[in-house]
Amino acid sequence: MSRPVVLALLALAWTALCFPQSVQPPPVxxxxxxxxxxxxxxxxxxxxxxxxxxxxxxGGGSAGEQVQGQQSPGSLSGTIVDQSGAVxxxxxxxxxxxxxxxxxxxxxxxxxxxFFPKVIPGAFQLTITAAGFAAQTFSxxxxxxxxxxxxxxxxTLADARTEVEVSLTQVQVAEEQIKIEEQxxxxxVIPNFYVSYIPDAAPLDSKQKFQxxxxxxxxxxxxVVVGGIAGVEQAQNHFAGYGQGVEGxxxxxxxxxxxxTTGIFIGAAILPSVLKQDPRYFYKGTGSxxxxxxxxxxxxxxxxxxxxxWQPNYSNVLGSLAAGGISNLxxxxxxxxxxxxTFENAAIGIGATAIANLFQEFVVRKLSLRGPKQDxxxx
Numbered sequence: 327m328s329r330p331v332v333l334a335l336l337a338l339a340w341t342a343l344c345f346p347q348s349v350q351p352p353p354v355x356x357x358x359x360x361x362x363x364x365x366x367x368x369x370x371x372x373x374x375x376x377x378x379x380x381x382x383x384x385g386g387g388s389a390g391e392q393v394q395g396q397q398s399p400g401s402l403s404g405t406i407v408d409q410s411g412a413v414x415x416x417x418x419x420x421x422x423x424x425x426x427x428x429x430x431x432x433x434x435x436x437x438x439x440x441f442f443p444k445v446i447p448g449a450f451q452l453t454i455t456a457a458g459f460a461a462q463t464f465s466x467x468x469x470x471x472x473x474x475x476x477x478x479x480x481x482t483l484a485d486a487r488t489e490v491e492v493s494l495t496q497v498q499v500a501e502e503q504i505k506i507e508e509q510x511x512x513x514x515v516i517p518n519f520y521v522s523y524i525p526d527a528a529p530l531d532s533k534q535k536f537q538x539x540x541x542x543x544x545x546x547x548x549x550v551v552v553g554g555i556a557g558v559e560q561a562q563n564h565f566a567g568y569g570q571g572v573e574g575x576x577x578x579x580x581x582x583x584x585x586x587t588t589g590i591f592i593g594a595a596i597l598p599s600v601l602k603q604d605p606r607y608f609y610k611g612t613g614s615x616x617x618x619x620x621x622x623x624x625x626x627x628x629x630x631x632x633x634x635x636w637q638p639n640y641s642n643v644l645g646s647l648a649a650g651g652i653s654n655l656x657x658x659x660x661x662x663x664x665x666x667x668t669f670e671n672a673a674i675g676i677g678a679t680a681i682a683n684l685f686q687e688f689v690v691r692k693l694s695l696r697g698p699k700q701d702x703x704x705x
Contacts, residue, residue, distance in 0.1 A: 397446075397447050397470040397471075398447075398470050398471035399443075399444040399445055399446060399447065399470070399471070400445045400447055400468040400469055400470055400471060400472045400473070400474060401441065401442055401443050401444065401445055401468075401472075401473045401474065402421070402441070402442040402445050402450070402452075402468060402473075402474050402476060403439065403440065403441045403442075403473065403474070403475050403476065404439070404440060404452075404464075404475065404476035404477070404478070404479055405434070405437070405438045405439050405440075405478045405479070406419070406434045406438045406439075406440065406454060406456070406478075406479050406481065407438060407478045407479070407480050407481070408459070408480065408481055408482075408483075409480060409481075409482055409483070411478075411480075413434075413436075413437055413438025413439075414434060414438050414456050414459070414481060415434055415435060415436045415437075415438060416433055416434060416456065416457070417433065417434040417438075417440075417454055417455065417456035417459075417481070418431055418432075418433060418454070418455045418456065419431065419432050419433070419434065419440045419452055419453070419454050420452065420453040420454075420455075421442055421445065421450060421451075421452060422450070422451050422452075422453065423446075423448065423449050423450040423451055424448070424449060425446045425447075425448045425449070426445070426446055426448075426450055427446070430442065434456075435526060437526070441524070443506055445468050445474075447468055447469055447470040447471075448467060448468070449465070449466075449467050450465070450466060450467070450468055451463060451464070451465045452464040452465075452479070454479055454481060456481055458483060458484065459481035459482060459483060459484055460481065460482050460483070460484035462479060462480070462481050462482075464476065464479050496528050496529070497528075497531055497534070499528040500527070500528035500529065500530050500531070500534055501534065503522070503524060503527050503528060504530070504534060504537075504538060507519050507520075507521070507522060507538075507606075508538075508541060510694050511694065512690055512693045512694055513693055515547065516547055517542060517545045517547055517548075518690060518694055519538060519541060519542055520538070520542070520594065520605060520606050520607060521606060521607050521608075521609055521686055521690070522606045522607070522608050522609065523609045523611075523691070525608060525609075525610075526634070527606075527608070529604055529630075529632040529633075529634065530604060530605075530606075530632075532595075532599035535594065535595045535598050535599050535605060536591075536595045536599070538594070538595075538605075539590050539591050539594050539595040542590055542594075543586065543587060543590050543591070548586060549583070552579060552582035552583055552586055553579055553582075555582055556575060556578040556579040556581075556582050557575070559578045560574055560575050560578055564661075565577075565578060565581070565657065565658050565661050566658070566660075567658025567659065567660060567661065568581075568658060580656075581653075581656055581657060584652075584653070584656055585649065585653060588648070588649040588652050588653070589645065589646075589649045592645045592648050592649055593605070593641055593642055593644075593645025593646065593648075593649065594641070594645070597640070597641035597644055597645050597648075598641045601640050601641055602631055602632040602633070603629050603630070603631050603632065603637065603639065603640070603641045604629060604630040604631065604632060605629070605641060606630075607625060607682075607683055607686050608625075608630060609686065609687065609691065610622075610687060611687070611691075615688075618687050618688070619684070619687075621687070622680070622683035622684045622686065622687040622688075623680045623683065623684070625639075625679075625680075625683050626639070626642065626676050626677070626679040626680035626683060627639050627642070627643070627676060629641065629642070642675075642676065642679060643672060643676065646671065646672035646675040646676070647668060647669070647672045650668040650671050650672060651668055
């Protein structure tokens with residue numbers, strides 16, 4: 327017994343705007359701050375982790391909260407190069423200014439790039455130091471809510487060498503980036519946690535994968551959608567074995583929660599941890615529309631590994647099959663999947679993931695009120 331077309335459309339829309347890539351429709355259907363002064367006395371943070379969240383030593387809440395009540399923060403990105411134009415990795419970039427918080431620093435990555443995700447609007451100054459190079463400064467103004475892409479900043483050779491000590495680990499970098507992702511909501515309501523707008527984001531460890539899955543599962547919007555689907559099922563008497571009334575609705579709602587739980591945790595936490603794969607969708611935003619189209623479609627069957635290399639997305643495919651098989655434990659006997667239908671639903675799930683990725687690449691970012699603003703160079 328299959329669910330009606332209207333439920334399939336609801337499931338696809340929910341998959342596109344809320345759940346991670348690996349979440350599939352119910353099996354019977356078609357189916358990222360500052361951690362500086364305390365944790366890092368030197369104030370050196372790696373690329374992409376300059377989040378301005380520092381407790382106020384005089385009380386009255388965090389400075390980040392006070393700024394948020396005034397203007398939306400902007401962000402800064404740029405590249406550090408030498409006199410020949412070659413990129414410099416591991417350069418220390420310190421952000422300062424009249425209105426800026428102290429001890430905000432980051433490191434240039436292997437591609438020479440750096441990123442400050444939350445910068446107080448107004449004048450700023452960057453001080454750049456690197457081993458074997460003379461210190462350099464750069465000044466400018468960042469506007470509220472805007473991403474400022476700075477021109478390449480060149481360093482000249484120096485006689486004295488400066489040692490650069492990196493205190494934050496990859497896990498800590500990923501933790502700061504997750505804090506940003508957990509603020510991403512479509513239209514300010516629908517969670518959009520499983521999308522990274524940082525192309526070289528740090529891989530997640532197993533604990534972080536489970537934390538992100540749990541954060542998605544307990545989000546109120548998850549239960550709103552599950553409850554709505556259960557109501558439609560009851561109104562059309564699907565899964566008749568559950569009966570009607572409060573008891574029947576409760577069983578349908580419970581089955582929907584079980585479907586969402588198995589789909590999220592198996593496909594976005596358990597299997598990605600075992601297979602060392604990243605469950606997030608990495609927004610491309612550059613190139614022709616055709617290249618972005620095929621990139622989004624391809625990400626339904628390929629993904630980034632924890633080694634940052636592309637590989638087959640076993641987590642998504644196997645997660646769909648596993649979730650479909652487990653559903654046989656709690657759906658009415660006459661509505662349970664056979665082996666053939668389980669594989670059929672898995673194939674439909676891959677197609678739903680492809681549609682979700684297209685939404686992410688071309689639509690969702692424009693509707694994300696708390697996500698990063700559109701960069702003119704990434705459209």
